[in-house]
Amino acid sequence: MKTYDVVVVGAGAAGMMCAFVAAQRGRRVLLLEKSKQVGRKILMSGGGRCNFTNMYTEPDNFLSQNPHFCKSALSQYTQWDFIALVDKHKIPYHEKTLGQLFCDNKSRDIVQLLLTECERGGVTIETKTRITRIKQQGAGFKVETDDKVITCESLVVATGGLSIPSMGATGFGYHVAQQFGLKNLETRAALVPFVMDKAWLKQYIELAGVSQDVVASTDSRSFREAMLFTHKGVSGPSILQISSYWQPGESVKIDLLPDMDLAQWLIEQKEAQPNSQLKTVIAKLLSKRFATIILQQVDAGRKLADFTNKQLNEIAQTLHQWTIKPTTTEGYKTAEVTLGGVDTDALSSKTMMSKDIPGLFFIGEVVDVTGHLGGFNFQWAWSSGYVAGMNA
Ligand SMILES: Cc1cc2nc3c(=O)[nH]c(=O)nc-3n(C[C@H](O)[C@H](O)[C@H](O)COP(=O)(O)OP(=O)(O)OC[C@H]3O[C@@H](n4cnc5c(N)ncnc54)[C@H](O)[C@@H]3O)c2cc1C
Structure with missing residues (x-):
């Protein structure tokens, strides 16, 4: 049996951030990852250059049943704090468009930053670990894996959402929430291309590859960015953005020439x-x-x-x-994020800890906070990870 102060489950953006922040406060931290590599989504993000934050991050860039929930974490650890960390590691970056900051070189720079900070704090990282059982024990938790039993005071769930199952996305975090009586809100693929019906495709399929700057709108929101015709329907930044606000059965209005009368x-x-x-x-x-x-x-x-x-x-x-009236979306297979998840009502916005189960934290995408396209989802991972790391 091994004992740690904090066990973080999931070595993605939020989990690695939380692990090093807690460890640098002097906590003994174990970071458990089920796949053989840490930070896999970071590596594939931003077309390999990781759009790691957005200079214009505001609470309005996030969807949640409680739109106020994200405010505390975002103000405790801002985009400028993460940019300062990137500067400290001398990682070259640039603004691509609309405040979106991308690595000049490779996303690996961001994974390396997180690993270096984990090393500084003395975080123990274990990959290829399968958790078989989690139980409350005394004032803390007992975590069983295939080959060991670990006890800890604080348990942080940072296992992400359901998007890209081929990369190992699972519903693990939602099951843990359910086990401890926290409510999960219905999940849905977001930042995802639309699929159109056969009749529509017959008419427009030859435009696959054509891109146009548009304003895409539902009743509640509009986005001005490029739209791209695909072999299945439409995609591109404006479509991905509006997909987060689209409800099945709804139409999407597209202004193909937004700047003119x-x-x-x-x-x-x-x-x-x-x-x-x-x-x-x-x-x-x-x-x-x-x-x-x-x-x-x-x-x-x-x-x-x-x-x-x-x-x-x-x-x-x-x-x-x-x-256009999309039939559906391409689903989790290609979605960048998952809408919904652990209900924020069950968590403290100041600490990310469960209101009812002391020592149990949820951070990152598993929580019902979803960012727009453009670096906001990583900023949520950094901010929520930091806050939990300061309190776990
Ligand atoms: C193709 C793509 C590109 C993207 N590009 C960007 C971008 O440029 N900018 C941006 O802001 N956002 C981007 N996103 C979204 C962003 O990657 C996620 O919002 C972010 O990674 C969420 O961080 P997380 O730590 O909560 O979850 P994840 O990064 O998904 O990490 C969760 C980790 O938990 C592990 N895990 C799962 N279950 C278990 C278990 N049972 N035991 C142990 N470990 C487990 C997973 O293997 C994974 O390593 C992109 C997403 C995709 C799919």
Whole structure:
């Protein structure tokens, strides 16, 4: 039987952060990971360059049944704190767009940072470990693995969500929550491409690979970023973002030309060049293939002079309010994150500890706090991991 002050389950972003913070406070920390490598999602993140935070992180960038819950952790450990840590490790990085900070080199730099800090604190890391049982024992916990029994005062669950099962994502954290009587909120794949039905694909599949800067909206939210046609439907940052707000059965409105008053512009074009074909004029704004397909019903080969201003207005509306009705999403197989999870009502926002089970903490993606695309999910992992590390 081995004894530690803190056992952290899951060596991802949140777990490694929590482990080194607790260890550097003088706690004896054991970090248990079921796969053979730590930080696997960090390694694959940001296209291999890890978008490790966002300079404009605000509570409004997170979804949760309780939108206030994330505020305390985010203010106790901010994006600037993590950027200072990255600077301390002399990791080169750059802003790609919209405050998103990416490594110049490889995501491995961030994993190495976390490993170095764990080493400084003297964290014991054990990979390829399967936990078979967890029990409350006295004022702490007994954790059984395939080959040993560990006791600890504090137990931190940092096992992530359900996205990318091929990388070993499991519902382990939700089962632990359930075992100890904490409520789990329904989970759903988020930051995920949409799948369209056969009829839609027949019409648009030849656009696979075409990208367009758009505003994608549901009733509750809008995102201005690129949209990408795929062989299954649509993807790209604006679609991934809006997928977190989309409910099955809902439509998504897409403004294909967000920065302009298209109706006004078409009327001006008609006056300036009445003999130009509509599709030639629209092709200045959209790719020619896209323009041809989307304007199929209006015979876009006709001259501008042949359209009344009312018709041009209607065409403008079609392009400003193009509507799609996704059949479903690509699901956990490709989703970047999981919505829902351990109900924040059961946790203290100041410490991430269970309100009812002293010493039991939940951090990172397993909790019902989900960030937008753009480095916010890692910032939540750092902030919630730090807070638990300071209190475990
Ligand atoms: C392809 C992809 C790209 C992404 N890119 C970005 C990005 O650039 N920026 C960003 O902010 N977010 C990104 N994300 C989201 C981000 O990776 C996650 O939100 C973040 O990793 C969550 O951290 P976590 O520590 O809570 O969980 P995870 O990183 O998932 O870590 C959980 C760990 O627990 C381990 N584990 C699970 N079950 C057990 C068990 N029973 N026993 C022991 N260990 C267990 C897992 O193996 C894993 O190592 C991306 C996600 C994906 C899938």
